[in-house]
Structures are given as structure tokens and as C-alpha cells.
Amino acid sequence: MALGHQRRASFLALAALAAVFSLLPRYIPDIAWVTTVPFQLLLDSQGLSARPYASPRRTETGMRSAPSDLDPAVAEKLKAAQERISQAKQAMAVLRNELCGRNFFSPEIDRSLLIEVLRLFAPESAKPMREPILQKELINMIPDMRQDTEALAALINAMATVRLAYEPAWQLLADVVVEECSSASGRQLVAFAWAFATAGEPRQDLWTALKSMMAGKRKELSAEERVTFAWSCAEVGQHATELFGEASEVAAEKESRAMLEAIRNLDGKHLLKNPPVVLVPDVVTPEQSQELIRLADESKLWWQSSRRGARTAAGEDALRTSSSAVLSAPRMFQEPPVKAIRSWASQVLKVPEDTVEALQLVRYQKGEQYSTHVDWGRKQDASLWLGGQRTATALIYLNTLPKDCGGETSFERLGIQVSPQAGAALVWPNVDSSGRPQDLVEHRAMPVLCETQKYAVNVWIREKPLPAYRGD
Numbered sequence: 001m002a003l004g005h006q007r008r009a010s011f012l013a014l015a016a017l018a019a020v021f022s023l024l025p026r027y028i029p030d031i032a033w034v035t036t037v038p039f040q041l042l043l044d045s046q047g048l049s050a051r052p053y054a055s056p057r058r059t060e061t062g063m064r065s066a067p068s069d070l071d072p073a074v075a076e077k078l079k080a081a082q083e084r085i086s087q088a089k090q091a092m093a094v095l096r097n098e099l100c101g102r103n104f105f106s107p108e109i110d111r112s113l114l115i116e117v118l119r120l121f122a123p124e125s126a127k128p129m130r131e132p133i134l135q136k137e138l139i140n141m142i143p144d145m146r147q148d149t150e151a152l153a154a155l156i157n158a159m160a161t162v163r164l165a166y167e168p169a170w171q172l173l174a175d176v177v178v179e180e181c182s183s184a185s186g187r188q189l190v191a192f193a194w195a196f197a198t199a200g201e202p203r204q205d206l207w208t209a210l211k212s213m214m215a216g217k218r219k220e221l222s223a224e225e226r227v228t229f230a231w232s233c234a235e236v237g238q239h240a241t242e243l244f245g246e247a248s249e250v251a252a253e254k255e256s257r258a259m260l261e262a263i264r265n266l267d268g269k270h271l272l273k274n275p276p277v278v279l280v281p282d283v284v285t286p287e288q289s290q291e292l293i294r295l296a297d298e299s300k301l302w303w304q305s306s307r308r309g310a311r312t313a314a315g316e317d318a319l320r321t322s323s324s325a326v327l328s329a330p331r332m333f334q335e336p337p338v339k340a341i342r343s344w345a346s347q348v349l350k351v352p353e354d355t356v357e358a359l360q361l362v363r364y365q366k367g368e369q370y371s372t373h374v375d376w377g378r379k380q381d382a383s384l385w386l387g388g389q390r391t392a393t394a395l396i397y398l399n400t401l402p403k404d405c406g407g408e409t410s411f412e413r414l415g416i417q418v419s420p421q422a423g424a425a426l427v428w429p430n431v432d433s434s435g436r437p438q439d440l441v442e443h444r445a446m447p448v449l450c451e452t453q454k455y456a457v458n459v460w461i462r463e464k465p466l467p468a469y470r471g472d
């Protein structure tokens, strides 16, 4: 028992090390295979590989060694490639052992190990070499695990966490869940639902099965598990209304009243009294602004904002042609400018920091805009399950737009138009003092008219704490 704990502790330390190294390739593609060194240690700790790092027995895994008459540079590359394939196969052996054999950490499954193993396959630079091996193993492995719902839940969780994009594995898992998982516990059903929702799986038969299996088990769930399940169903448009009712559009009165009060007390230029709209200067420095943009650029987080999704107060689709970047990875929460903004919002708006959503950067090039919309969510909006309604918005401009270059934030119903000013935050409530979402605060970002870019960051406050972020 004690030995088991010791091995587990040393293994976890190694897994953490592997995690650190596995992140490196995202930034330094040329040393993608640095990962293999700590991972070899990890394999050793599992007793699965007693071999030294540059193993002469590599050929036993079925690969030919490099012919000796090759150009030395090519031979070196070939050798390295063979080593990588061998390592990837060993990684899969760990995965298989952990899930199916379960003689090492039995009866519990080590989720962090699964995530580490799958994450090894995630770096772009590793894909051509490792992905086919992973895919084949997953397809072999999943049917073996049919009866083992705990193992399946752990595997699905890990696949969702690393955003594994291999469709046949997801489909096979969905088949298994539909056909074989009636014995799953409520907690396991929540794990399945969360993972399939995160992966955006729309299969009707899957969601019908998950909901009907949950019907007899919902009493087993904690409040957080209930919310996770309801969110998951709503996220893919398969609302579990019959199990958990509807999410409320109306925010709690106490929090809404306090939010209005806090905005009224802000130190800044009060553009309107009711509802209060305030421009607070000097919230971020030019250096912090540059750093935020750099974080989004370097992690390649920008995506073309969807044309649909956001809605006008009348419920019509809004048109959005700008790009967005959400700083939601756990490591982003440690970045100094992110910390500074979250703590500013929490202090001046007098809310706990965990009610502040992950920061969302927005970028507009010439001609881009965001047509009239509201920031608050309607009943169908899955995120209402997580932190409740968005009670307020603080939009921080990261640069100043030259005169006549457009890009203003415009509240037509309130007669307010604000031109982006570097470092200033425009703050307004999305609900009235009784918590009802407000149509009056609908707004738009006017098109940028010059050969320049507009950058801003959305800081949205929810009425309730958001659950801790689970992915990366």
C-alpha cells in the first residue's frame, strides 16, 4: 500500500514534468521531441520500459534500423523518427495498460496520466508521426472497454480535455455509450455528457440515451454535477428541461442591485445616469495592452467571430465580422496583465473574481464590425447554467483609433457613441435592479474605416461564480 503511494507520488511528479515539456513544442516547434526525454522517464516509472533512452533494441518493435550507406544527416533523421514512433507506441501501451489492465493503480483510473498521454499527441508538430498510432490504438481499445464505464468516462474526459479531433473514436464511443452504458452511475453520465458537449457532438440518439439514463439517477448528483449535465445538454441544443427545468434569464435581485450601485460609484466619466454608462480611464497600461495582444497572437487564439450566435434585443442574429481570442487556458490566468484586469474588475465592481469570465479579446481590421446586439444570454444560452446571467460588461480598449477611423461603440437607444481610447474601460449593466435583462443597452461596434486595427477586451461579469475551468 505504502509502496503504491510512493510510486504514485513519484509518478505524478514525472507526469507534471512531462506536462511542462509537452507544452514546449507549441512554442518551439524545432524541439518538439524534447518531450520524449521526460516521457521516457515516465514510462520507466511505470515499469513498462526498462530500456535506456537511445535503445539499441529499437528494432525489436518491428522497425528496420537505418541502412549504413545513407547520407549521415538523413540517417540521423531516420533514426530519430524511428525513435519517436517507438516512443509513441510505448505511450499507447501506457494508455492501454492504465485503462484496460488497471493492475497498477487499480481500481482508480489516473486521469492525469491519460491527459498527459493524449496531450503528447496534441502538439501540431507531432501529428504526422503520432496520430495514426493513437488512432489505431483507440479504435482497438474502446471496444475492449465496453463494460467498464469508469474507464470509458476517464478516457472520454481525457479526449475532451486535449480536444482530440479524431472523429471515428468519438463516434465509436458514442455507440458504446448508447448501447452499453445503462449501468453507468450518475457521475459517469455527467462525465460523458460534459465530454461530448465539449466536443460539440450533436448525435440525437446519444443525447436521448444520456438523458433517459440520467432520469433514474439525478438524485445521486451534487449541485455542481446537475449544472454540468444541464449545461452539456443545452450546449448542443438538447436541453434537459424535463430533468432540470429551464435556465433563468433573470439574474438574482441582490447581485443585480449591487452591480448597478457599483457602476454608479465608478470613478470615471459618467456618460449616462440611468442606466449608468461610465468610461473609466487608465485601466490598463500600453505595455499591458501589448502583452495581452502578444499572448493571443503567440498562442494562435484568434478565430473569425461567427456571423451568427449573438443576438439583437429582438432576438435576431447579429452580424460579426471581427476576430476574437478567449484567454481561457489555466496558464493565462497566471499572466500578469490578465491577473491585473481580473482583479481590477473584481475590486471596482465589488464582485468575487470567480464571477469574471475568461477575458475575450476582439480585433477589427478595416471594414470589420459587430452589428447591434446585447451581451446578455437568452434562455437557450447554455452558459446561463454555469454562472447565471451576465450582469455587466466592461469593454477595455487596448488602442486609440485615429479620428475619422470609425470603430466606435454605439448605443443607439441611449444616444451614446464612444471612440476607442487606449486603456479606458467602458462599463455598463446588462440587467436592471430587479435582475431583468435590458434591451436598452443593445450596442454595436461601428466598422473600422482606416487601414488600422482596433483591439479591445471584453470583461464580462456573471451573477454567480463560474466553475473552475477544466480544459486547457
Ligand SMILES: O=C(O)CCC(=O)C(=O)O
Pocket: 362, 370, 375, 395, 407, 408, 409, 410, 443, 444, 445, 446, 456, 458
Ligand atoms: O468592439 C466594440 O466596440 C464592442 C464589442 C462588443 O460589443 C462585444 O464584443 O460584445
Ligand SMILES: [Fe+2]
Pocket: 373, 374, 375, 443
Ligand atoms: Fe457587446
